[in-house]
């Protein structure tokens with residue numbers, strides 16, 4: 424590819440440009456993805472880790488993930504808890520069970536709780552307000568993060584006013600046509616983007632994100648994801664490999680790779696240096712050292728599971744998910760050790776973004 428008609432482009436000079444300016448064109452992002460090799464990956468990871476250490480040192484933030492319900496009114500084609508999956512054993516946690524998880528998490532040192540679940544109508548604004556207020560009252564030094572899918576602006580506002588600090592809603596893909604290939608026609612790209620905008624305007628710290636290697640994804644759609652991240656500047660960005668689930672329409676599709684996920688983690692760190700970037704459970708699922716590799720590519724967050732062990736296996740978004748047999752305390756100890764083994768340290772504060 425000719426670059427400004429003068430020098431011919433190399434991944435090296437695009438990486439230089441990205442590190443210096445934190446922006447590339449769509450074509451340049453696509454080029455960087457299509458022409459990646461080990462050398463480019465090494466160069467990106469070095470720069471990503473360097474800038475991450477300037478902002479966060481070797482700290483790794485932890486988020487206690489409480490999977491409150493696997494009941495979902497949606498039917499996303501990739502997701503194991505989609506409503507059409509009749510082989511999924513459904514559960515929902517009561518307010519008391521959620522609070523018990525938070526109590527246990529607090530004792531283990533967590534100062535952020537993520538309430539994640541399918542789009543389950545049981546969790547009305549009234550019910551959630553009560554849960555959020557109770558957690559915040561009991562643990563004022565903690566952040567409450569919600570990850571409950573698409574809701575109305577009014578609902579987001581009520582939950583924010585009740586004390587929720589952060590909201591995670593992956594955009595899934597920034598390409599409308601691609602979005603429509605991953606979701607049934609009842610869901611819309613426009614509504615997804617509107618939700619993210621509403622969350623931001625209401626005052627939440629907002630997380631977006633996408634799966635790496637999802638069906639129909641191309642270098643072009645990833646370039647659009649990166650451009651979206653560059654412009655939206657999310658406080659958090661969750662990216663992990665797509666892992667096929669056997670009881671979904673995508674059962675026989677190929678999964679994403681550790682290699683591309685780590686490559687993109689480094690790029691995202693360079694696009695927006697302060698971003699909170701988890702080394703996801705999905706990454707740990709497809710490789711025994713996936714999360715360590717994610718951190719070594721520029722990630723700075725891990726999200727151990729705090730859900731009651733009785734329900735863990737049921738919150739199966741994808742096959743072979745790790746940490747479904749372990750107690751919360753075991754997950755924490757395991758991650759501490761894993762982070763220590765690569766020269767990083769888990770810290771227990773709220774872990775806010777350092778903008």
Ligand code: 5AD
Nearest residue numbers: 501502593664665666668705740741
């Ligand atoms: N593989 C990987 N990630 C998945 N998610 C849902 N299904 C899968 C899958 N099969 C991700 C989606 C969702 C988040 C909670 O989990 O990106 O937003």
Ligand code: FES
Nearest residue numbers: 746749754757758
């Ligand atoms: Fe859950 Fe290692 S993080 S067992």
